[in-house]
Amino acid sequence: MLTQLTAAIGVLALLTLVPGPDMAVVTRSALAAGRAAALRTAGGVVLGLLTWGLLAVVGLAALLAASAEAFLVAKILGAGYLICLGAYTLWQSRRGAPVPATSSDDPARNVGDPWLSGLTTNVLNPKIAVFYAAVLPTLAPPTMPVHWSLTLLVLIHAALTLAWLSGYALLLTRARAVFERPAVRRALDRVTGVVLIGFGLRVAAENP
Template identity: 60%
Template sequence: MFLQLLTAAGVLAVLTMVPGPDMAVVTKRAISAGWRDGLRTVGGITGGLLLWGVLTVVGLAAVLAASAAAYTVVKLAGAAYLVFLGVQALIQSRRGRAQTADTLPAAPVGSPWRTGLVSNVFNPKIAVFYTGLLPTLAPSGLPPHAGMALLVLIHALLTAVWLGSYVMLLAKARAFFQQPSVRRSMDRIMGIVLIGFGLKVATTQP
């Protein structure tokens, strides 16, 4: 069973490190408001994973993954939220033209924890991932529900450690990112990236 868990953790680690909407949301928040807000965003994302995990264990995520209508509703809501965050970043980049090196950047709108939670909860791919892949990785020595719950906890822990480390790395370079010209460029880049992820989520199939 230990080798099965080790293999599952390796697969989950690789999937966790693949850049996606969560990393884009964390990058925007950490650069805009600092490492504390970045870590709170990571906390929200982790909370979203745990919520999906609970839904998976009780079987509701499987219903969502199997229902085209429910999947589409969650997919479009998640896509709209990512596009909203992207447009918000583009607007901030335009406002930033009037800033000088001595001007404090505007604080991001909304709770960082809620931002992370909402961006993750409205990602139906997590439901498909949990109901489609996790059962194949669950250790055979445990009851199915217990094995799935354990893998969800491992995935949440890996996500928190990976994104948390990424936030602290960004914090070390925040002085560079806070330069007005760099800040405007990063806002534009992250805005385009978030809108791109939103459009990708909206057009993908289960």
């Protein structure tokens, strides 16, 4: 069991570290509204993971992964959300105005509700549903009841994600003084916007 669990944690850690839409929205929140907003966005991402985890445990995620129609709807919604978010970030970059230091912990500045941003990005990512429904059960320790083993892996994945995104957000906001320079800020906003649109297009191209 220990060997199987260690291997599962390794796979989940790699999945967590691979850059994706979740990391992009945390970057956006960190640059636009500071540490508190970035941490709330990370919390929203983790809440989305727990939502998918719950669905996987009760079997609904598998239903979504197996249904081409349901997958298509989730894919369109997720891709549309990321593309719109990226386009809005690119539009905001046209202003070129630096973020005042006093607003570094204002979660409402330019990013809306950080919790909702993180949650929506994750919940509308069909790849998470497919991973939890098709891959996660293969990582579960066979000596445990399936519901308990899946729950354990979901909680481990959520903890790894929270630690990684929170640490990334803290490192990013510590260097925020550099990012607040107008030229640097415009460049980073544009990169973030393009990355979000790119992830949206990648989600749109995903197959079940």
